Amino acid sequence: MTYSQAVLNGNRLALARLLTQVENNTPEGRAALVELFPHTGKAHLIGVTGAPGTGKSSLVNQLALLYRKVENWRVAIVAVDPSSPFTGGAVLGDRVRMRDLSGDPNVFIRSMATRGSLGGLAQSTANMTQVFDAAGFDAVIIETVGAGQSEVEVARLAHTTLVVDAPGMGDDIQAIKAGILEIADILVINKADRPGVENTEKALKSMLELAHPTERVFRHHGLTMRTPLDQTTGKPAPAQDSSSTAMWIPPILRTVSIESKGIMELAASIARHVAHLRQSGGWALRERARLEVELETLTREALWNQFHEKVPQEEYKIVLEKVVQRNISPWEAVNELMKGRLK
């Protein structure tokens, strides 16, 4: 039996092994992905990102527990840690989770700390997610540490993206918030029992409102939805046709994950977002955008591999040496390498 058949049959050990194959990008892993692909497209992919220290992992745990208890969903968690700890940070994170979720066969947690290119990390995460999707998990929660560009790209795999904040995170964080607000479907203020929660909420609200002086722009997965503001009131103009304009104003929720507070409300908000996506056609748009990015990434990789088959390593090194000696610029070097080839 192939990996993919075993995974489709619900074999947990095969799933674990296949995930390793996929993470390592082995031929077996790639073959299984091709076989599993027709079975994908059912799971709800939930991205969770935000600055360090906001309690994302604990929030993800609580959400997974709730999905288990209330919805009886099968839940997968992919914890992406692009900082690639060599001291085992990701493993430590797992241990913390295990206390609540261990022993439940309908929960599968996987940490990724893959190094290398960003494309590699985002692609690996996308592939892992597809395996869980094909394996019949109802929800796949993709959690990323930090809030840099790479995490944002990983979070963009999701149908619904939560951006987690917490009171008292300092000024420097503000700049980061601005960037990730664009990808937020739901804003969560975790640790909401801390002092300063009102200020955090006020700051988030004004950042949402000040996004653009004359229009509100929500940029999702390459899709820009502009809602013109009423020039008199400065408020968003009433949508002409709410189902086609696909307007979703990110709600701001408060949670205290270590006390399980606000998790029901968060799950309800996520459910409303899914309903909105289904109704507005946003779900299909996001699926398409995601697959478009994936196709481009894979094509770029194939082109690079093909180039390396054609240009002898020896020749490449000679050209590189000319650049290192500053005899030619990198741009001239590329022209030299491409010239007369790959017609």
Next chain:
Amino acid sequence: MTYSQAVLNGNRLALARLLTQVENNTPEGRAALVELFPHTGKAHLIGVTGAPGTGKSSLVNQLALLYRKVENWRVAIVAVDPSSPFTGGAVLGDRVRMRDLSGDPNVFIRSMATRGSLGGLAQSTANMTQVFDAAGFDAVIIETVGAGQSEVEVARLAHTTLVVDAPGMGDDIQAIKAGILEIADILVINKADRPGVENTEKALKSMLELAHPTERVFRHHGLTMRTPLDQTTGKPAPAQDSSSTAMWIPPILRTVSIESKGIMELAASIARHVAHLRQSGGWALRERARLEVELETLTREALWNQFHEKVPQEEYKIVLEKVVQRNISPWEAVNELMKGRLK
């Protein structure tokens, strides 16, 4: 007169305009980069990264001020903010800097908040850095907000990388530290007047020491330097030939940047690192590694552009549609697109 000639002549306005051309990747910008390339390779490139809230910007200001006053260096600062605030976070950061550094013609500060692919951001930063290098700036400080993969890649442009930490940053940060410790040449505990500084230093020390059970691995720009541990003492074995093994143990320094404390010591440590790089051959290795990455990035981009010239957009869309309908997997789609082409 071309941009590059004006920049080589020290024309500040031309420099500012060229940086914009380079950031926007215009033909004029690219042409100037080719002309300027032979003039690069002299500046000391200093990367500064670390978690949000550690006071990196203030530290960079102080370092720039010291280089001006003590060394009379021309100093450029490239502040990279991959979170791309649409509310102007980068501009705000500039204003804060301006109080200390404005009006000095030998200081040039440039914020980058470019969106798009990581390759794009790292490449833009590299190009900006080359412009400053050719324009005769003695030091180029590349500051990145946050500590994700993208920031790490940007910081890797540098000869000397500072990783900034601060007391009381919470557990979640620990995981990030582990990853960026690998690229740190110098560890800075800023805000060192805060409580908890001892714990922060202890944690950093043990992370450095626990990196690997039987050997210490320092990975820099693709160069792995392994120092075997003495099996009896567990300490690093004495180097057989200190100039060839290129051992550099990242020192841990304390600063209070808003009070200008520890900045002289930091500058001295940076100078020691430069001397070490020069002596050990590490400087040349880093230059080569950096140019190798740049050549690869540019070649990949050229291959993708060439592919798009050859494959009609219409055909690409038809294949994409098959993927979206899940008739074929993305991997099969790539094979279809590549088949019989680009011989």
